[in-house]
Amino acid sequence: MIDGLTPSLFENAVGDGAAPALSQLAEAGDYRRAVTTFPSLTPVCLTSIATGAHPDVHHIPHLVWWHREEQRIVEYGSSFGAVRAAGARRSLRDTIVGMNRDHLSKEAETVYEAAEHAGLTAAAVNITCYRGSHRYQPTVPGIAPATLGPRRFFFYNLYESDPIGAPLSVRNRAGGSVDEYAAAAGRWLVTRDGFDLLVYYLSDLDFASHAHGPDGVREQLLKTDGHVGALVDAAGGVDEFLERYAVLVCSDHAQTNVHHAARLEDHVQAPAIVTASNRAGMIYTDDARLAAASLDGVEAVDAAFFLDEGAVVARKDGEEDISLLDEYPLGYERVEAALRNPNAGEVLVSAAAGWEFADLAGLHHAGGGSHGSLSAGDSEVPMLGIGIEPPARTTEVKTALLSNLLSSVS
Ligand SMILES: [Zn+2]
Numbered sequence: 001m002i003d004g005l006t007p008s009l010f011e012n013a014v015g016d017g018a019a020p021a022l023s024q025l026a027e028a029g030d031y032r033r034a035v036t037t038f039p040s041l042t043p044v045c046l047t048s049i050a051t052g053a054h055p056d057v058h059h060i061p062h063l064v065w066w067h068r069e070e071q072r073i074v075e076y077g078s079s080f081g082a083v084r085a086a087g088a089r090r091s092l093r094d095t096i097v098g099m100n101r102d103h104l105s106k107e108a109e110t111v112y113e114a115a116e117h118a119g120l121t122a123a124a125v126n127i128t129c130y131r132g133s134h135r136y137q138p139t140v141p142g143i144a145p146a147t148l149g150p151r152r153f154f155f156y157n158l159y160e161s162d163p164i165g166a167p168l169s170v171r172n173r174a175g176g177s178v179d180e181y182a183a184a185a186g187r188w189l190v191t192r193d194g195f196d197l198l199v200y201y202l203s204d205l206d207f208a209s210h211a212h213g214p215d216g217v218r219e220q221l222l223k224t225d226g227h228v229g230a231l232v233d234a235a236g237g238v239d240e241f242l243e244r245y246a247v248l249v250c251s252d253h254a255q256t257n258v259h260h261a262a263r264l265e266d267h268v269q270a271p272a273i274v275t276a277s278n279r280a281g282m283i284y285t286d287d288a289r290l291a292a293a294s295l296d297g298v299e300a301v302d303a304a305f306f307l308d309e310g311a312v313v314a315r316k317d318g319e320e321d322i323s324l325l326d327e328y329p330l331g332y333e334r335v336e337a338a339l340r341n342p343n344a345g346e347v348l349v350s351a352a353a354g355w356e357f358a359d360l361a362g363l364h365h366a367g368g369g370s371h372g373s374l375s376a377g378d379s380e381v382p383m384l385g386i387g388i389e390p391p392a393r394t395t396e397v398k399t400a401l402l403s404n405l406l407s408s409v410s
């Protein structure tokens with residue numbers, strides 16, 4: 001899983017030497033574009049991939065949301081400033097363990113839980129949706145609470161199921177040491193063939209794309225490709241790798257260029273709590289239509305969505321018409337599922353092209369790249385399958401992986 005990789009970046013890089021490992025895999029597989037969930041933000045998207053479900057089932061609504069029961073903001077790290085504004089300690093806990101332990105619905109089943117139920121060994125590297133049935137203490141006592149992960153579990157040096165002697169991961173984000181840690185764990189796992197199912201998550205590309213825009217990351221893509229190549233090399237080459245494993249390569253969401261930023265809360269003319277970040281916002285309010293109507297004509301806003309007596313309403317520039325959703329990939333399915341999440345705001349807001357909503361700390365990525373909206377540019381992802389039919393939705397990845405595994409053991 002390559003965070004933030006756009007389909008066009010993948011399609012252009014494959015075959016031209018900018019991504020030798022991905023090119024080798026692409027040559028052996030089938031490719032299509034697939035659609036992620038909404039809001040197209042990493043915690044929501046990764047949880048959809050890991051649980052095979054939209055937010056109505058898994059309950060993770062956004063990067064930043066209002067916890068109705070606890071009457072507080074949950075912030076999974078829109079930016080370092082936002083984490084600080086939300087209370088750094090609490091935000092780190094929410095991101096590291098709260099999302100999996102408290103916020104992720106008990107009714108949802110992760111791909112790791114499903115695999116281990118079937119007697120298989122599941123592994124997760126760095127992915128933030130990792131819930132499994134094995135209990136882990138942090139590698140440094142006291143820095144984080146215990147958490148539940150799969151049998152093989154490597155999470156930014158914070159939790160490690162096995163001592164692998166990898167370098168520290170969070171020391172130098174911009175220098176790429178997060179993915180270097182992932183590659184060290186991945187190499188260790190492949191060398192031992194230590195899993196039946198591995199979810200291997202590389203996040204540095206998304207980080208670079210926020211800073212430089214989706215067209216400015218070819219240098220990072222080469223590094224990311226090297227971290228994919230690390231797995232292939234650990235198996236002894238591409239033939240050996242593909243003989244041993246079926247592979248899906250995808251991203252959790254794409255990115256589009258952003259040039260302007262707006263504070264969504266400045267425009268909402270209704271008693272409300274507003275949580276916004278990147279290219280999606282949520283409004284918690286008793287009067288959804290009034291709040292949505294206050295965004296009519298706001299340049300930063302593409303459309304607002306809410307439920308009216310249980311029915312989905314799409315509103316754009318004062319017009320309410322459900323066929324507006326036909327403009328977006330799987331528009332109705334994704335908006336309905338996002339609105340039927342009990343942790344979501346009453347109104348969901350998708351940003352206009354080129355616009356971003358500033359986060360709690362007022363930070364944004366204008367001049368770079370962003371994602372979160374319902375639009376195709378943020379929502380379409382590359383999906384490459386080798387030995388597995390590439391699914392059309394990221395919510396179908398879990399089933400695709402499991403049915404491949406279960407048919408090969410039986
Ligand atoms: Zn991102």
